[in-house]
Amino acid sequence: MAEPIIVIKDLKKHFGHVRAVNGVSLEVQPGEVVVIIGPSGSGKSTLLRCINYLEVPTSGDIWVDGIHLSKKTTNINAVRREVGMVFQQFNLFPHLTALENVTIAQTVVRKRKKDEAIRIAMEQLERVGIPEKANAYPGQLSGGQQQRVAIARALAMNPKIMLFDEPTSALDPEMIKEVLDVMLSLAQEGMTMVVVTHEMGFARNAADRIIFMDNGVIVEDTTPTELFTNPKHERTKMFLSKILH
């Protein structure tokens, strides 16, 4: 087996007295799709945000693609450009068009020429199915379209890893599918993905591994089939009984 692309060792993140992540160790292999589920407040989003250092851990170590993040000399910007992130609230840049949203980091961070950045951006917008909205501003797009532009924006940087932080939670129900379809095809293309979500259908279909978190720790780390048919822990069973109707 290849070297793991993400290694997390005994990660802790405390906010004052709240222990959001309380000792998590985890390895993700290249090409693996890992879905993290759990009740709200279980620390799954915080864990995800630690992977690209949007949250600085209280203690513990993280390696991404062999680079040790906790080391003082590590250039975090160099790591982040290899790790795409998709947010619950999309966080598109409202003063830029969809196309500019996808090109800006390419030109500023990757130092690509403008026409090359535009070419790559259009490829990505086609991939997520909305090339015709290239010149629209985020305010003119539906939630689902905005989230797809956000995915294209991350993909245009050619990341090695994609992180998804509840990408469909802020969407109207009829728009969830268009975003999940994009994520599903991305998973099939072999992208390494870590996904925090409540979409059990996506977890069942796309995940190689599924992790159940509660109270800042990993309770169960197994295959989707195993988790949904034969959960080992009491807490997992309780959680699943509440969300699977």
Add this chain to the structure above:
Amino acid sequence: MTEPVELRADVSTQTKVTDQLAEMPWWFLFIFLTAIYLVYSFYFNQTYQEIFAFLKDGFIVTIRVTLIAYSIAVTIGLLTGLARVSKNPILYNVASVYVQIMRGVPILVTILYVAFVITPMAVEQVNKMGVWLAELGLLGPDNVLALLGSRTAGLSVSFEARAITALAISYGAFSAEIFRAGIESIGRGQMEAARSLGMSYLQSMRYIILPQAVRRVLPPLGNDFIAMLKESSLVSALGVKDITQLGKLYASSSFEYLKTFNIVAFMYLFMTVLLSLGVKFMEKRLRMDG
């Protein structure tokens, strides 16, 4: 059959007309008519014409002082505003001390302080350094050090420049708070999204946060410009020959107080009303753009 429909249409246009009437800028009409009356009397009154001719140069000085001081103030404000949202404790605290002092001291006092305390002290130091540089440049008159020395040894600073400096550092603090509020009004997610793409803090500010913040702070910055145009009359305390100072001079030598200060007030009013209409227009456009 058609009559009631027409009737209803009439009613709706009527309410629309009254709404429009209520929305008309009547205050502007009032000022406009006053202006016409004043212009009319300027035209047929010898004294008004004399006063106007006397104050014309002051008009230019007022505009020059305001424009230069304001440009410097906005630059200071942007940098200080960035420092006020910075996580660097030194930058944050230095900027906060500056803002607190400037907001707490009356502008007139700042003007006097800069003119009679800080500038003489600074000039003295520069002069000393000039003498020292001139002495260092022993090798002859062509020496750059000697040349620089002779320039700086004889440095003096005009009162207009001192007044501009004082206005700029006073208003720098106000615009710093405007920029800070503007930057903080942009949601945290914007910075996170930019950083997650690999942009540095400064790149995120430059390309993502500031372009959005600047649009939001344009109207308050415009209002600050109007405020500064009015406050620039304080430079008359240093004898700088702006509208107010020339008005004071003319009135005290001719005893035409009413007519002189009519014109002084009208000159300021003319500029501020035009500018505030400009700010209103800008606000409307920005609101439409979302």
